[in-house]
Amino acid sequence: MKEESKYVILPQKSGKSKWYKHPGHGYGNFDFSKPPEYDSELGINRYLFINEKGDSWYLPLERKYQGSRWEKSPHAKSDYLRYLKSSEKPFDWTVAVDTLQAMWGDSQIKDIILKSIATKSPWDELIERLYKEDTWRSISAGEPKP
Numbered sequence: 001m002k003e004e005s006k007y008v009i010l011p012q013k014s015g016k017s018k019w020y021k022h023p024g025h026g027y028g029n030f031d032f033s034k035p036p037e038y039d040s041e042l043g044i045n046r047y048l049f050i051n052e053k054g055d056s057w058y059l060p061l062e063r064k065y066q067g068s069r070w071e072k073s074p075h076a077k078s079d080y081l082r083y084l085k086s087s088e089k090p091f092d093w094t095v096a097v098d099t100l101q102a103m104w105g106d107s108q109i110k111d112i113i114l115k116s117i118a119t120k121s122p123w124d125e126l127i128e129r130l131y132k133e134d135t136w137r138s139i140s141a142g143e144p145k146p
Contacts, residue, residue, distance in 0.1 A: 007061045011047070022059070024067065024136025026051045030059075070109075070135040071127050080126060083117045109133050 009017045009030055017030040028051035036045035037058045044065065046058035060066070070076050083096055096117060104110040109130065116126040 006063055008063055008066060009061055011045075011061055022049060022051070022066075024069070024134065025049060025055065025057060025059075026053070028052055030061070067137045070103075070137045071130055073137065077123050080113070080116075080123055083113075084120060087117055087120065103137075109135055 008022075009020050012030075012032040014033050017032065019027055019029050021027050028049055031048045031050055034048040036047045038044075039046050039060070042060070042065065044060050044062060046060050048056055049059045050056045067073075086092075086096075096114065100110040100113055104113075112129045112133065113126065115121075116129060121129075
């Protein structure tokens with residue numbers, strides 16, 4: 001039985017990788033002609049990945065850092081429920097907004113989550129609202145916590 005590589009794509013000195021279907025970003029390839037960005041928290045390089053639409057991200061090559069959709073991560077539901085519980089008291093929106101801004105920037109995802117907190121939507125409703133959004137997250141040393 002062939003052992004699985006620790007990389008989704010083997011690092012190269014230059015050029016573009018073969019086409020690869022990234023589970024969160026679609027078909028594309030890594031451009032090794034561009035210098036990698038070093039992730040000091042994880043101690044790894046992230047390489048420029050460009051999908052067929054021309055969208056780009058700096059992503060890790062190591063399989064163990066590939067990630068998944070945010071709402072499928074083990075901490076997502078507990079983080080959201082913590083926000084909901086906090087919103088029952090006089091709620092400091094600054095913490096929620098700052099945390100979600102750090103994770104999602106000025107994206108629709110941040111707005112959907114904030115609206116769900118404001119309307120006290122159950123977790124299942126939030127998941128339905130996020131269904132068509134790109135909530136893919138690569139693994140990082142730590143995400144902002146509420």
